[in-house]
Amino acid sequence: MKIIFTLFTSxxxxxxxxxxxxxxxxxxxxxxxxxxxxxxxxxSHYAQxxxxxxxxxxxxxxxxxxxxxxxxIAHTIDSTHTIHVNLGVDVISSASTDKIDFDxxxxxxxxxxxxxxxxxxxxxxxxxxxWGSTLSFxxxxxxxxxxxxxxxxHQNPAQTRxxxxxxxxxxxxxxxxxxxxxHFLQAKKLIYPEELRNKEWFDEYKxxxxxxxxxxxxxxxxxxxxxxxxxxxxxxGLLATPFHRVYFVESEQAKVENLPQERVKIPLGIxxxxxxxxxxxxxxxxxxxxxxxxxRAHTINLEVPFKINHLFSVYPILRYYHQTQADYFRPYKExxxxxxxxxxDYDLSGFYSYKLGAGVRFAPFKKLGKKEKYFKETxxxxxxxxxxxxLDAHIFSVLFDFEIHREKLKRQKx
Amino acid sequence: xKKLIPLLAILLFLFSCKPVKPYQRxxxxxxEMQLGTKPLxxxxxxxxxxxxxxxxxxxxxSGGGCGCN
Numbered sequence: 001m002k003i004i005f006t007l008f009t010s011x012x013x014x015x016x017x018x019x020x021x022x023x024x025x026x027x028x029x030x031x032x033x034x035x036x037x038x039x040x041x042x043x044s045h046y047a048q049x050x051x052x053x054x055x056x057x058x059x060x061x062x063x064x065x066x067x068x069x070x071x072x073i074a075h076t077i078d079s080t081h082t083i084h085v086n087l088g089v090d091v092i093s094s095a096s097t098d099k100i101d102f103d104x105x106x107x108x109x110x111x112x113x114x115x116x117x118x119x120x121x122x123x124x125x126x127x128x129x130x131w132g133s134t135l136s137f138x139x140x141x142x143x144x145x146x147x148x149x150x151x152x153x154h155q156n157p158a159q160t161r162x163x164x165x166x167x168x169x170x171x172x173x174x175x176x177x178x179x180x181x182x183h184f185l186q187a188k189k190l191i192y193p194e195e196l197r198n199k200e201w202f203d204e205y206k207x208x209x210x211x212x213x214x215x216x217x218x219x220x221x222x223x224x225x226x227x228x229x230x231x232x233x234x235x236x237g238l239l240a241t242p243f244h245r246v247y248f249v250e251s252e253q254a255k256v257e258n259l260p261q262e263r264v265k266i267p268l269g270i271x272x273x274x275x276x277x278x279x280x281x282x283x284x285x286x287x288x289x290x291x292x293x294x295x296r297a298h299t300i301n302l303e304v305p306f307k308i309n310h311l312f313s314v315y316p317i318l319r320y321y322h323q324t325q326a327d328y329f330r331p332y333k334e335x336x337x338x339x340x341x342x343x344x345d346y347d348l349s350g351f352y353s354y355k356l357g358a359g360v361r362f363a364p365f366k367k368l369g370k371k372e373k374y375f376k377e378t379x380x381x382x383x384x385x386x387x388x389x390x391l392d393a394h395i396f397s398v399l400f401d402f403e404i405h406r407e408k409l410k411r412q413k414x
Numbered sequence: 415x416k417k418l419i420p421l422l423a424i425l426l427f428l429f430s431c432k433p434v435k436p437y438q439r440x441x442x443x444x445x446e447m448q449l450g451t452k453p454l455x456x457x458x459x460x461x462x463x464x465x466x467x468x469x470x471x472x473x474x475x476s477g478g479g480c481g482c483n
Contacts, residue, residue, distance in 0.1 A: 044457035048465075068457060160434055211470070217449050221432045223441050227449035228424065231470040269471025270424070271449050275441040283446065289468035297468035305446040313446065323467050348467050355458075363445065377445075381454050387465065395461065399454045 033078055033408040038376075040072040041400045042088075050346075050391030053095075055193070057245040057254055058332035058344030062391060063095040082121040082132075089114050090140075112179070113140035117147075128155045142176040142191050142243075160219040165212075172207040174238055190242040192256055201256040207237040223276075229269035236262050246342045247333045257343045259328055265291040281305045283315075293348065294327035303359075311364055317357035317383055325350035346389050357383030357395075372405035 050062030070088030077083065090113040119134030129152070136147035153164030177188030190205055216228045244257035269287040276282055282304055289297040298321070305315035326348035328341040335342045363377035378400050385393040434442065441447060451459060451472055463469035 040453055042453060042457070046457070046461055048461075066461075072453060158433060159439075160431065213470075215450075215472075218428060218431060219434055219442060220427055220430065222434055222438045225442065225447060225449055226424075226427055227472070229472045233470060265468075265470060267468060267470035270420075271472060273447050273449065275444065275447060281444070281446045285472065287468070287471040289471070291467070293467070295467040297466070299468065299471075307446075315446075321462075321466060321468075326467060347465055353466070359454075361445075379454055381458075383458060385461075385465075391465065393461065393465075395458055397454050397457050 035078060035406045035408070036076040037404040037406075038072075038074045038076075039402045039404070041402075042068075042070040042072070042397065044068040044070075044395060044397040046393060046395045048391065048393040050387075050389070052331075052344075052346040052389055052391065054241065054244040054257070054343070054345035054347070057247040058346065061095045064092065066090055066092045080123050080125060082123075084117075084119045084121070084134075086115070086117045086136075088116075111141050113138060113143070115139075128157065129153070130155070139178055141179045143172065143174060144178055145170055145172040147171070162217040164215050166214075168211040168213065170207075170209040170211075172209070172237075173205060174207060174242065175205050190238075192242050193245050193254065196245070196254065196256055201258075202238055202240070202242060204238045204261065207235065207239060209233060209235045223274060225273045227269075227271040229267075229271070231265070231267045231269075233265040233267075234263075235265075239263055240343070241345070244343065244345055246335055246344050248335045248337045248342075249333055250337055255342070257345065258341050259343060260293070260341055263291060263293060265289070279307045281307075289323075294325070295323050295348070297321065297323035305359075305361075311362060313361045313363075315359045315361075317355065317359065317381075319355035320352070321354070322352040323350060346387075346391070349389060351388045353385060353387040355383050355385045357381065368402075372407075374403045374405075376401040376403050 044067075046064075046066040046068070048062060048064045051060065052058050053060040053062045068088060068090045070086070072084065072086050074082060074084040092111045092113065094111070115136065115138035117134050117136035119132060121130060121132030123130045131150070131152045133150045134148065136145075136149075138145045138147075147168065147170040149166055149168035151164055151166035153162060155162040175189055176191035180188075190200075190202060192201060210233070212232045214230050218226045218228075220226055239261060240257045240259040242256055245254040246257050247254050267287055267289045269285065271283075271285045273284070274282040283302070285299070285301040287297075287299040289295065289299070299319070300321075301317075301319045303315050303317050305313045307313045326343070328339075328343050329346075329348045329350075330342065330344065331349075332344055335344070359379060359381040361377060361379045364375060365377070366375045367373070368375055379398070381397045381399075383395050385395065
């Protein structure tokens with residue numbers, strides 16, 4: 001983490017130092033530098049219901065609402081350098097959160113997750129190579145995460161094939177207390193269910209995740225594109241959630257969820273897009289997933305945008321998902337006490353789910369005022385999600401996308 | 415043999431690729447034809463990574479950085 005941070009910082013310093021180098025005095029042409037800033041404002045509202053809360057051992061309400069504003073800024077300095085910043089807050093209100101907090105006990109407790117990332121991307125002129133790096137942070141009452149990633153990509157001269165390789169690391173701390181006024185920014189300890197705080201259940205509070213990703217984008221012909229996305233993920237540390245209860249057949253006494261401290265995940269995604277005629281587009285996606293917890297999953301996603309005219313398009317959304325049960329999952333009071341690992345978290349149970357929804361996009365690319373500011377597009381999206389164990393959710397999202405252009409004339413020297 | 419079929423289908427696609435000239439890219443450059451995840455889809459990806467055991471694929475987050483699986 002420190003090495004990545006040092007490399008990242010060194011690069012920034014070197015880049016800005018060399019960018020101040022004097023221009024050649026023999027230059028007799030006027031150089032025009034065009035920079036573009038893209039500002040995306042996003043907001044999403046999520047409301048969920050269900051009756052299998054893992055906090056109460058696989059039974060009890062899972063009611064939850066979340067409001068998630070986010071801002072993404074991408075600044076293209078010139079044709080080579082890009083900087084992007086992302087800032088968002090997820091405000092979550094959950095009926096079961098009040099059963100885990102050290103200090104608060106209310107009918108519906110609130111939590112907030114703040115996330116921030118800053119990144120840099122550089123194109124190597126005319127060679128088709130591009131590379132970049134991102135640093136990210138996120139914090140909530142029982143979670144603090146630092147992340148970093150580096151990536152490298154190459155596009156062929158005909159611009160019909162692009163591949164990229166990436167390495168991403170998250171270094172998480174699951175101790176509670178950073179957002180509590182009494183312990184501000186100081187982690188206290190792992191948070192266990194109230195009646196199980198008589199002992200320390202885990203001597204580990206960190207969760208590290210490493211992810212290797214690859215992608216291949218291929219143009220097949222003038223109307224078809226294909227993308228292939230294999231990933232390999234390795235997680236080590238506290239993978240159980242310390243405030244999840246588990247109840248056993250033989251006893252009324254609950255224990256804290258326990259899961260292995262290593263997990264390997266291999267997802268493979270394939271996307272295929274096809275422009276049907278001149279108004280319909282078929283966006284299809286399939287993913288196969290494997291992990292060493294015993295979960296095998298298949299995902300199919302279909303979107304069919306219809307272009308009403310050059311400004312408006314509408315699209316239906318359909319997604320089907322199926323997963324097998326993790327080896328360590330049993331419902332409420334079905335675990336045996338002799339088991340080494342156990343969870344009643346229905347996210348790890350065997351189920352299928354579907355998502356139905358629709359979106360509408362309005363893209364006028366309209367100039368705002370006299371300056372080079374543009375309103376690019378707005379998109380509204382709604383989806384209903386239903387899981388076969390009874391959990392369901394509504395999610396509504398909206399995007400406003402703006403772009404600002406600036407031109408700088410570099411004075412010539414004679 | 416069953417597992418080889420998707421692989422063969424992908425190879426068939428890749429080997430049947432045709433060159434595309436810049437003036438033929440009108441459909442390919444359309445917003446809806448872009449591969450990968452759009453910004454607005456990231457919210458749905460995020461809650462799905464919490465509510466499902468599987469995550470990742472297509473540049474999506476696949477564990478870490480949040481309290482998700």
